Amino acid sequence: MFHQLQYLAALSFVDKRLDELEEDYGDLPVIVKQLQEKLKTQKAMVEETSALLSEIKQFCASSKITLIELKNKEEKLSKQQFLVRNNKEFDAITKEINYLREEHTRLTDRLRTEAVKEENLIKILDAQQKELAEIEEELAEKQEEMEFVASDQNDELIQLKNKRAQLVSFLNKNSLMQYERIRMFHKDAVVKIIRNSCSGCFSSIPPQKIVEIRNNLDHLFFCESCGRILYPEDMIVEEKKLISV
Ligand SMILES: [Zn+2]
Structure with missing residues (x-):
């Protein structure tokens, strides 16, 4: 007894x-946790930039089609202009052509600014993805170090935990x-x-x-x-x- x-x-x-075994990990658990947080933030940033970029790409693609359509319409109207029977019809078509040209200029300008934006975003995304890869690499390294410590003390840890449970039960x-x-x-x-x-x-x-x-x-x-x-x-x-x- x-x-x-x-x-x-x-x-x-x-x-x-x-406690001694836990000390073997040093500041690894803290570093791993910090890196996991950093990874989460960085992933969110990459996702946000990617979404912006694809939005712009979509806009540019559809705008290019619209520009062609505007040009086609303009050409068609120009041909029609030769066939008009009176001034009123002629003026109406001229007005329409002018509108199409203005639209074309407006969209071309917008497309130019969006292209600059796209270029910048591609650079930003590239830098963000590089940093993401670096964080991932560092995290994997630290996790591997932790696993190494864990595998090193695994048997003893199990034994100690069993002992502890028994002692506590008494x-x-x-x-x-x-x-x-x-x-x-x-x-x-x-x-x-x-x-x-x-x-x-x-x-x-x-x-x-x-x-x-x-x-x-x-x-x-x-x-x-x-x-x-x-x-x-x-x-x-x-x-x-x-x-x-
Ligand atoms: Zn004392």
Whole structure:
């Protein structure tokens, strides 16, 4: 029969190792997340530019057809003009021809500005796509690095997680809650009393309290100075003895 304090101390060891493994990743997880965000933004930009560009292309294509149609109409009307029977008809056709010519000029001008826009957008899209490819490449690189670290520690990680689950199952709700609360301030939430001192902050522990701790291993005692959970020097904490993993 083992005690809460023993399970807690073992859990603290397991968590310490898990923290170390997480540190192996360094700032990789943060970088990967940032790159993923950057990729999303860049993709949206590329999509937006592409949509604008295809809109302009469509406009230019249809405008070119319209220009031909305007010219054809004008030619047809010019031929008709020779066949008119009176001035009134002649004037009406002239008016129409003028309108068609104005339309043609207006559309030609518009087409010219749109062509400049198109040219600029093609350059912008090209730069955006290059940057997108760079981000993708960098992200893939970082993800590969992360996978490398993960595969390196995979076996140990599974073992540690199993151990942790077992240890947690032996702890009562209050012990676990206290432990997790202290973990928010101190990664090593459970520490040994070494030579009558807390090994977390080195403040001394009264001998009377040490005796009390030793006799109540299912009760939690906290360092009055740093708040860590204390356990006596001679207590068995090796998880091999505590759990079957
Ligand atoms: Zn302390």
